[in-house]
Amino acid sequence: MNTIIIYASRYGYTKDCTQLLADQLKGETTIIDADNQKEIDISDYNQVIFGGSVKIGQLQRSITTFAITHKSELLKKKLGIFVSCGEKANYMKYLQDSLPKELLTHASLIECFGGEFRKENMKFFEKRMISVIEKSNEQKGERPPMPMFENIKKMAAEFSV
Numbered sequence: 001m002n003t004i005i006i007y008a009s010r011y012g013y014t015k016d017c018t019q020l021l022a023d024q025l026k027g028e029t030t031i032i033d034a035d036n037q038k039e040i041d042i043s044d045y046n047q048v049i050f051g052g053s054v055k056i057g058q059l060q061r062s063i064t065t066f067a068i069t070h071k072s073e074l075l076k077k078k079l080g081i082f083v084s085c086g087e088k089a090n091y092m093k094y095l096q097d098s099l100p101k102e103l104l105t106h107a108s109l110i111e112c113f114g115g116e117f118r119k120e121n122m123k124f125f126e127k128r129m130i131s132v133i134e135k136s137n138e139q140k141g142e143r144p145p146m147p148m149f150e151n152i153k154k155m156a157a158e159f160s161v
């Protein structure tokens, strides 16, 4: 069993999730940062897991581009898709808005890995935006983004059989 994980991460949370996932997977695993590698070759792998994080409702362009470019090849592989976000209730909508429908139908497992606000890695205007979101969440009694490590475990179990 050999697996390739393709991810994109703005502030580091999804990158850490990807490493946690790789640590739990059986067999050989390769991790690729889609923002640092334009040409991604998945031909040597029988399992592909890919995903990114959400900013203002959108996944990273590098992940959308990867999914569209490799669609026909991905449809022949065992496929897992994940997303990191703050509003876990919306995770499917974010994926539907950013990825080809056929891939979502074909995937063996789609998971939300939850999220974290890593302010230390944000730019000034992003920190301001997050403060506004946090205030609004507080007023509505909504919780801040929370990691969902149990879903990383589920993904690892599905791709270790």
Ligand SMILES: Cc1cc2nc3c(=O)[nH]c(=O)nc-3n(C[C@H](O)[C@H](O)[C@H](O)COP(=O)(O)O)c2cc1C
Binding pocket: 008, 009, 010, 011, 012, 013, 014, 015, 053, 054, 055, 056, 057, 058, 084, 085, 086, 087, 088, 090, 114, 115, 116, 117, 118, 122, 126, 129, 130, 145
């Ligand atoms: C500027 C900004 C905008 C965001 N927009 C959304 C959003 O529209 N919906 C959502 O569910 N989460 C949103 N989030 C939460 C992120 O998806 C979450 O913090 C995630 O863990 C980021 O992962 P990363 O560090 O791998 O990029 C936003 C976070 C930031 C900093």
